[in-house]
Amino acid sequence: MFSIEVKNLTKKFGQFTAVDNISFTVKKGSIFAFLGPNGAGKTTTIKMLTTLMDQTSGEMLLNGFNPRTQSNEVRKTFGIVFQDPSVDDELTAYENMEIHGVLYKVPNSILKPRIEQLMKFVELWDRKDELVRNFSGGMKRRLEIARGFLHHPKILFLDEPTLGLDPQTRNHVWNYIKKLNQEEETTVFFTTHYMAEAEKSATEIAIIDKGKIIIQGTPDELVKKTGSENLEDAFIAITGHEIREEEANSVDGMRLQRRMWTRK
Amino acid sequence: MNAIYILWLRQIKRYFRSRARIVGSLGQPLLFLVALGFGFGPIFEKAGGGNYIQFLAPGIIAMGILFTAVFSGIEVIWDKQFGFLKETLVAPVSRFEIMLGRTLGGATVAIFQGVLVFLLSLLIGFRPELSLLPVAIVFAALIAIFFTALGTALASMLDDMQGFQLIMNFLVMPTFFLSGALFPMQGLPPAVAAIAAINPLSYGVDGLRGTLVGGAHFGLFTDLGILSIVTILSIAFGSYMFSKIRV
Ligand SMILES: Nc1ncnc2c1ncn2[C@@H]1O[C@H](COP(=O)(O)OP(=O)(O)OP(=O)(O)O)[C@@H](O)[C@H]1O
Ligand SMILES: [Mg+2]
Numbered sequence: 001m002f003s004i005e006v007k008n009l010t011k012k013f014g015q016f017t018a019v020d021n022i023s024f025t026v027k028k029g030s031i032f033a034f035l036g037p038n039g040a041g042k043t044t045t046i047k048m049l050t051t052l053m054d055q056t057s058g059e060m061l062l063n064g065f066n067p068r069t070q071s072n073e074v075r076k077t078f079g080i081v082f083q084d085p086s087v088d089d090e091l092t093a094y095e096n097m098e099i100h101g102v103l104y105k106v107p108n109s110i111l112k113p114r115i116e117q118l119m120k121f122v123e124l125w126d127r128k129d130e131l132v133r134n135f136s137g138g139m140k141r142r143l144e145i146a147r148g149f150l151h152h153p154k155i156l157f158l159d160e161p162t163l164g165l166d167p168q169t170r171n172h173v174w175n176y177i178k179k180l181n182q183e184e185e186t187t188v189f190f191t192t193h194y195m196a197e198a199e200k201s202a203t204e205i206a207i208i209d210k211g212k213i214i215i216q217g218t219p220d221e222l223v224k225k226t227g228s229e230n231l232e233d234a235f236i237a238i239t240g241h242e243i244r245e246e247e248a249n250s251v252d253g254m255r256l257q258r259r260m261w262t263r264k
Numbered sequence: 265m266n267a268i269y270i271l272w273l274r275q276i277k278r279y280f281r282s283r284a285r286i287v288g289s290l291g292q293p294l295l296f297l298v299a300l301g302f303g304f305g306p307i308f309e310k311a312g313g314g315n316y317i318q319f320l321a322p323g324i325i326a327m328g329i330l331f332t333a334v335f336s337g338i339e340v341i342w343d344k345q346f347g348f349l350k351e352t353l354v355a356p357v358s359r360f361e362i363m364l365g366r367t368l369g370g371a372t373v374a375i376f377q378g379v380l381v382f383l384l385s386l387l388i389g390f391r392p393e394l395s396l397l398p399v400a401i402v403f404a405a406l407i408a409i410f411f412t413a414l415g416t417a418l419a420s421m422l423d424d425m426q427g428f429q430l431i432m433n434f435l436v437m438p439t440f441f442l443s444g445a446l447f448p449m450q451g452l453p454p455a456v457a458a459i460a461a462i463n464p465l466s467y468g469v470d471g472l473r474g475t476l477v478g479g480a481h482f483g484l485f486t487d488l489g490i491l492s493i494v495t496i497l498s499i500a501f502g503s504y505m506f507s508k509i510r511v
Pocket of ligand 2: 043044083159
């Protein structure tokens with residue numbers, strides 16, 4: 001039984017191929033790490049899986065549903081923590097949680113206690129009525145994570161969930177993810193640049209570079225195949241040493257300009 | 265609670281939390297009321313148009329609603345840039361419900377802004393007829409919904425705030441100035457009259473004027489009919505464009 005099936009998935013932005021004919025499957029109840037250098041195409045893949053972006057070609061199924069043609073069924077099955085901020089910072093932390101709960105139709109009797117439990121868990125409960133605008137980067141991130149856990153989806157997408165969190169909080173969050181995975185059989189699809197996280201938590205790993213999946217397997221298999229000491233060395237052995245400059249701000253700015261009138 | 269309600273509530277909360285925005289957006293209507301009302305008043309009266317403040321106030325109320333409504337619709341661009349839009353777009357809620365919640369929220373805010381301008385105009389010397397006030401509120405609501413939905417539609421096509429200036433200069437300003445808000449529709453040059461006649465705001469201004477001071481140019485039923493139809497069309501257009509958003 002697969003939670004996610006992807007076949008020959010491709011995404012082009014104009015001439016540029018961001019995701020290049022990738023295929024993979026994610027078993028139900030597994031913790032799947034999608035690793036790759038900056039600009040490899042991870043977020044783009046997640047956007048296509050989560051109905052935010054249309055693919056150029058190829059097929060996808062989430063719990064048997066097609067994100068393109070059955071988007072509403074698909075949206076009912078997953079939850080996501082985005083890489084980029086997505087909270088409303090002119091609302092309070094509590095209001096952000098509440099909106100999420102209502103959008104996902106979490107019953108009122110469950111919603112209130114669960115918001116309290118999750119906000120205590122990420123240690124934001126005593127600041128629940130503060131505008132998110134006043135939060136630090138890490139606090140905003142913790143709020144995003146707590147919100148992503150709120151409705152207990154069947155599939156949870158985590159795009160660099162622990163980005164910018166201190167090590168204590170990172171551990172803490174991972175324990176929760178594993179608990180959800182064990183108790184509710186939640187399938188977890190995550191990306192990270194902390195190889196230790198992937199090595200410790202993932203049951204399966206796929207490494208993507210320049211839009212192509214290069215290798216796939218359990219953490220142990222990857223380490224063995226590359227003859228490395230650990231996953232970090234294996235990752236570098238597979239993806240090379242050069243630095244990717246995809247996240248440079250000037251490029252982002254130019255992309256924004258370009259996209260202003262041309263919708264994709 | 266449902267999705268439409270919670271998204272409506274979000275718009276309301278955001279509005280009432282930014283007092284600066286509320287006060288700031290009263291500045292322009294006040295300026296128009298004072299400068300035009302007192303500045304052109306004597307000429308208007310001499311030409312036989314009657315009291316200009318009486319004539320002008322409904323137009324400026326419409327202007328307050330127009331600006332706030334378009335701005336509320338355009339907030340979609342902010343939400344795109346600050347990321348909150350993604351949160352609503354992945355939720356298991358139809359695009360139509362999301363759009364409707366946002367639009368009704370934005371429209372409510374715009375109506376409230378219209379009420380503030382109305383109160384302001386009372387201070388300047390506006391003396392409205394109150395027997396048709398409920399109908400005037402219906403007109404205010406239609407103007408508000410029409411332009412919030414239109415703003416949402418346009419914002420759905422744009423990716424950043426630079427487009428906002430374009431919309432203000434090439435759409436909102438002409439819509440306002442060529443709507444009969446500032447001058448009577450009688451005896452206009454044919455070209456201007458034609459533009460005013462296809463301008464939805466003209467019917468909104470006319471409706472407000474007809475209910476608050478009397479003397480509607482097109483007639484209240486025509487105003488109501490046309491405004492209702494274009495409002496439905498703009499909701500349809502807005503939800504179609506909104507459903508096309510990809511982030
Ligand atoms: N909307 C877009 N228009 C044009 N190019 C895009 C767009 N979105 C992404 N890209 C490009 O697609 C490539 C893959 O981007 P993506 O965000 O998927 O990378 P990523 O693997 O998530 O990287 P990171 O680890 O830095 O988050 C990059 O080269 C990026 O510049
Ligand atoms: Mg990414």
